[in-house]
Structure formats: structure tokens, C-alpha cells
Amino acid sequence: AQKITQTQPGMFVQEKEAVTLDCTYDTSDQSYGLFWYKQPSSGEMIFLIYQGSYDEQNATEGRYSLNFQKARKSANLVISASQLGDSAMYFCAIRSGNTGKLIFGQGTTLQVKP
Amino acid sequence: EAGVAQSPRYKIIEKRQSVAFWCNPISGHATLYWYQQILGQGPKLLIQFQNNGVVDDSQLPKDRFSAERLKGVDSTLKIQPAKLEDSAVYLCASSLDRALARGEDFGAGTRLSVL
Numbered sequence: 001a002q003k004i005t006q007t008q009p010g011m012f013v014q015e016k017e018a019v020t021l022d023c024t025y026d027t028s029d030q031s032y033g034l035f036w037y038k039q040p041s042s043g044e045m046i047f048l049i050y051q052g053s054y055d056e057q058n059a060t061e062g063r064y065s066l067n068f069q070k071a072r073k074s075a076n077l078v079i080s081a082s083q084l085g086d087s088a089m090y091f092c093a094i095r096s097g098n099t100g101k102l103i104f105g106q107g108t109t110l111q112v113k114p
Numbered sequence: 115e116a117g118v119a120q121s122p123r124y125k126i127i128e129k130r131q132s133v134a135f136w137c138n139p140i141s142g143h144a145t146l147y148w149y150q151q152i153l154g155q156g157p158k159l160l161i162q163f164q165n166n167g168v169v170d171d172s173q174l175p176k177d178r179f180s181a182e183r184l185k186g187v188d189s190t191l192k193i194q195p196a197k198l199e200d201s202a203v204y205l206c207a208s209s210l211d212r213a214l215a216r217g218e219d220f221g222a223g224t225r226l227s228v229l
Binding site for chain 2: 004037042043044050093100102105
């Protein structure tokens with residue numbers, strides 16, 4: 001069974017500063033994928049970034065980067081230069097390489113202060 | 115390209131009533147998912163279709179929930195009869211393939227309130 005743990009229910013960050021959202025995972029699969037999604041108050045889930053279990057380099061997408069530490073089973077999301085529009089719920093998720101099923105964590109609410 | 119379309123956006127019903135949600139995936143996407151997101155939690159997969167066949171429905175409460183995907187395109191999710199604990203956002207998502215690095219494309223969801 002796979003599991004995602006996000007221990008920060010809520011986070012605050014000052015506009016233009018960087019913020020790290022924590023994510024740890026548990027899986028017995030050798031092959032898996034890690035995802036981060038953003039969910040604004042409007043409700044849609046927006047894909048942000050992906051890291052494959054065999055990828056040696058940390059993934060980056062614009063202001064988003066994923067700090068992947070495989071031995072520690074962590075996949076933290078780093079948002080650089082926070083913007084007011086980054087205020088949202090953020091979900092970490094893991095996809096099994098065997099079943100393809102996507103399992104989400106509980107989410108972290110991020111609020112960016114002006 | 116047009117995104118995943120869902121309707122209605124909101125629905126309020128009384129317990130024991132029936133309700134149906136509709137989803138139109140992105141054109142050409144073979145895989146379609148229905149997720150249930152209870153307030154304060156992450157989405158939970160209810161059912162996954164590959165074209166018009168069911169790949170995974172292990173977490174679908176089959177005594178009250180049913181889903182179908184017509185001709186491998188649109189899908190409907192039905193709850194009959196609804197319970198208070200079914201109050202949630204129902205998200206539809208689609209993808210080109212089952213295992214991919216990009217993640218599914220999600221619709222805006224249907225917010226269901228059961229009174």
C-alpha cells in the first residue's frame with residue numbers, strides 16, 4: 001500500500017520569499033512517480049510538477065522545484081519568489097508504477113501575505 | 115484545447131434522494147477518473163475507465179454508487195440513495211494514458227451537499 005503524509009496543515013509566507021511544503025511517502029514499489037498539484041479556491045486541481053523514482057535530478061518547472069530525497073522518502077515542493085496568486089491548497093501525490101493509481105496526501109494550505 | 119467539463123457545478127439534495135454527475139473529458143483522452151474529495155482531505159479515486167472499460171473500481175461503494183462511460187467518451191456517476199457522508203466534491207479527470215508523468219487533467223468538480 002502507498003501513503004503520502006503532509007504534516008503542515010497550513011503555512012504562511014511573505015510575498016517574494018521562498019517556501020517549502022513538506023511531503024513524505026511510503027511505498028514498496030520500485031517504480032513510482034511523485035506529483036504536486038495546486039487547488040485554488042475555485043476547486044480545480046492544477047498539475048505543477050512531477051518526479052520519477054529513477055530520476056537523478058530534482059525536477060524543476062519555473063518557480064517550482066521538487067527536492068527529492070529518495071533514501072528519506074521525501075519529495076518537498078519549493079516555491080521561489082512567492083506571489084499572491086500562489087495562495088491555495090497544495091497536494092502531494094504518488095502514482096504506483098504497478099497499478100497506476102494516484103494516491104493524494106491531506107494537503108497543505110498556503111497563504112501568501114502582501 | 116478545451117478542458118475537462120463537468121456539470122452541474124453544485125447540487126443540493128436530501129438524503130435518500132438520487133443524483134447524477136456528468137463529465138466530458140478532453141478529446142482523445144482514453145483514461146477517465148472519478149475522484150471524491152471530502153472537505154479537508156485529498157481526492158480519493160472512486161473509479162477509473164480505460165476507454166469504456168473499468169480498470170479500477172475497488173473504492174467505489176457499489177451498493178449506492180454506479181458509473182458508466184458511454185462509447186469511451188462522456189461519463190456519468192450516480193449515487194442512489196445518497197447519504198449524509200456523500201457530501202463532497204466529485205472531480206472528474208482524464209489523461210491520454212494510464213501511466214504518465216504529466217498527471218491527469220482535472221475538471222472543476224461538482225460540489226454535492228446532502229442534507
